[in-house]
Amino acid sequence: MTDGLMPIRKMCEVFDVTPRTLRFYESKELLFPVREGQKRLFTRRDRARLKLILRGKRFGFSLEEIRQLLDLYDIGDRQETQLRRAHEAARTHLIDLEQQRADLDEAIAELKAQMAWAEAQLSRTCSNDAAE
Amino acid sequence: MTDGLMPIRKMCEVFDVTPRTLRFYESKELLFPVREGQKRLFTRRDRARLKLILRGKRFGFSLEEIRQLLDLYDIGDRQETQLRRAHEAARTHLIDLEQQRADLDEAIAELKAQMAWAEAQLSRTCSNDAAE
DNA sequence: CGTTTTCTTTACGTTCACGTCAACCTCACT
DNA sequence: AGTGAGGTTGACGTGAACGTAAAGAAAACG
Numbered sequence: 391m392t393d394g395l396m397p398i399r400k401m402c403e404v405f406d407v408t409p410r411t412l413r414f415y416e417s418k419e420l421l422f423p424v425r426e427g428q429k430r431l432f433t434r435r436d437r438a439r440l441k442l443i444l445r446g447k448r449f450g451f452s453l454e455e456i457r458q459l460l461d462l463y464d465i466g467d468r469q470e471t472q473l474r475r476a477h478e479a480a481r482t483h484l485i486d487l488e489q490q491r492a493d494l495d496e497a498i499a500e501l502k503a504q505m506a507w508a509e510a511q512l513s514r515t516c517s518n519d520a521a522e
Numbered sequence: 523m524t525d526g527l528m529p530i531r532k533m534c535e536v537f538d539v540t541p542r543t544l545r546f547y548e549s550k551e552l553l554f555p556v557r558e559g560q561k562r563l564f565t566r567r568d569r570a571r572l573k574l575i576l577r578g579k580r581f582g583f584s585l586e587e588i589r590q591l592l593d594l595y596d597i598g599d600r601q602e603t604q605l606r607r608a609h610e611a612a613r614t615h616l617i618d619l620e621q622q623r624a625d626l627d628e629a630i631a632e633l634k635a636q637m638a639w640a641e642a643q644l645s646r647t648c649s650n651d652a653a654e
Numbered sequence: 655c656g657t658t659t660t661c662t663t664t665a666c667g668t669t670c671a672c673g674t675c676a677a678c679c680t681c682a683c684t
Numbered sequence: 685a686g687t688g689a690g691g692t693t694g695a696c697g698t699g700a701a702c703g704t705a706a707a708g709a710a711a712a713c714g
Binding site: 445447448449450462463470473474476477480481483484487488490491493494495497498500501502504505508509511512 | 577579580581582594595602605606608609612613615616619620622623625626627629630632633634636637640641643644
Binding site: 540542543546550559560579584585586 | 670671672673674679680
């Protein structure tokens with residue numbers, strides 16, 4: 391039975407990151423690989439977290455922001471106060487994400503418009519070329 | 523008639539950035555304010571570009587990437603080759619944006635699920651509290 | 655057994671995106 | 685003429701997110 395423990399090299403291949411990055415994330419308490427002697431073994435949980443870390447980065451969040459958000463996806467048994475704080479943080483985060491989605495839609499629309507304009511220009515240039 | 527020229531202080535207020543940031547962007551050839559004596563005056567074009575810069579940053583693009591993309595929105599009369607290259611860059615960028623949109627939708631869905639779970643936990647805790 | 659590979663820690667270096675400070679104009683008041 | 689507010693150009697500092705090089709342990713291979 392694959393216990394899901396993954397050595398650092400394999401992790402690097404799967405997620406396309408360097409060993410340094412993984413060690414760095416561990417030092418920042420974003421990942422918690424177990425040890426087999428000296429060596430790190432990353433758990434299923436680490437992989438789930440890493441996926442979220444990389445996604446968070448794409449959206450422009452800092453590692454520290456991500457670290458706080460990760461706890462949201464990592465709630466086992468925690469105090470009500472903590473849960474409330476996490477929920478509130480999530481709400482804030484959600485608002486941010488939805489704003490970002492709106493911005494993104496706008497950006498996509500504008501970019502498409504620009505591309506359409508460029509295409510029009512290109513076809514015009516083309517017919518001009520043909521005319522001369 | 524407002525010629526649309528805006529001094530640095532006003533720019534900072536409108537876009538919520540520091541003077542340093544604007545000067546930095548100018549040094550990186552992202553903005554091109556005109557000069558009145560020593561002082562910078564930002565044009566309508568600068569404001570349009572700055573808006574795109576700030577949006578680009580939210581999506582995790584580097585200033586250098588943004589600089590290249592800005593040229594897309596800044597095409598006056600350019601050669602066909604340049605136009606083709608710009609169009610191709612736009613296409614690549616668009617793909618990236620749409621991928622990002624998909625990721626974002628996924629992230630939002632997951633976050634909402636987590637929040638729902640947290641809410642369920644909270645109501646459970648609440649009733650437990652009441653029971654004991 | 656020695657050697658090569660892979661991992662480790664430690665530590666200093668680097669890039670990006672500005673912040674911060676010094677020293678200097680220059681225009682508006684008074 | 686003085687004084688202060690707001691602008692300017694360097695130049696050096698800083699925090700985040702790693703890169704990279706050095707030195708050593710440990711597992712794998714011939």
